[in-house]
Amino acid sequence: DVKVTQSSRYLVKRTGEKVFLECVQDMDHENMFWYRQDPGLGLRLIYFSYDVKMKEKGDIPEGYSVSREKKERFSLILESASTNQTSMYLCASTPGHSGGQPQHFGDGTRLSIL
Amino acid sequence: QKEVEQDPGPLSVPEGAIVSLNCTYSNSAFQYFMWYRQYSRKGPELLMYTYSSGNKEDGRFTAQVDKSSKYISLFIRDSQPSDSATYLCANRKGASGGSYIPTFGRGTSLIVHP
Numbered sequence: 471d472v473k474v475t476q477s478s479r480y481l482v483k484r485t486g487e488k489v490f491l492e493c494v495q496d497m498d499h500e501n502m503f504w505y506r507q508d509p510g511l512g513l514r515l516i517y518f519s520y521d522v523k524m525k526e527k528g529d530i531p532e533g534y535s536v537s538r539e540k541k542e543r544f545s546l547i548l549e550s551a552s553t554n555q556t557s558m559y560l561c562a563s564t565p566g567h568s569g570g571q572p573q574h575f576g577d578g579t580r581l582s583i584l
Numbered sequence: 585q586k587e588v589e590q591d592p593g594p595l596s597v598p599e600g601a602i603v604s605l606n607c608t609y610s611n612s613a614f615q616y617f618m619w620y621r622q623y624s625r626k627g628p629e630l631l632m633y634t635y636s637s638g639n640k641e642d643g644r645f646t647a648q649v650d651k652s653s654k655y656i657s658l659f660i661r662d663s664q665p666s667d668s669a670t671y672l673c674a675n676r677k678g679a680s681g682g683s684y685i686p687t688f689g690r691g692t693s694l695i696v697h698p
């Protein structure tokens with residue numbers, strides 16, 4: 471089974487802090503994704519990566535950056551955390567660039583910015 | 585209009601009922617159709633995955649896709665309290681640039697009461 475592991479289930483940080491969310495997958499997947507999930511808004515794509523050191527902006531990249539130094543690890547960085555970034559953050563991965571493989575998700579990090 | 589629409593619910597049913605969850609989409613380029621189940625405070629897990637029109641059955645779950653109407657359904661037979669969760673519909677385009685990024689509905693909350 472594919473395992474996508476997010477390093478923290480719950481995280482509390484202060485406004486202005488630099489925050490790192492880590493995600494690791496164990497199935498050698500090329501593609502990795504970061505979403506945030508808010509009530510009534512559903513899943514929104516922040517950034518994705520289709521290869522090491524490659525990144526693409528999703529629908530809501532403002533205030534975020536990402537890093538993919540190794541194939542199995544994809545980090546989301548909040549450069550200067552703000553209260554409107556309080557949310558559930560979900561990491562996902564999928565193999566290849568085409569074909570029918572669906573995404574596999576981690577269990578999420580519930581981030582609170584005070 | 586959002587590309588993938590779901591009624592947010594909640595849908596409340598008694599144990600043992602047949603549940604019908606529905607999803608509509610507007611983009612005829614979608615070729616892959618997925619249902620994810622998400623329990624509270626957990627990440628989405630893949631439940632059903634289909635490529636073509638028609639029915640796909642897996643235990644108590646049946647996914648039905650009607651591409652001509654752009655209508656997707658998930659049926660749950662003999663529903664159980666453990667089926668209480670949010671169900672996300674997700675669609676993907678075929679093999680082309682960015683095709684591995686699905687579009688998610690906002691989810692339907694299901695409550696199965698004993």
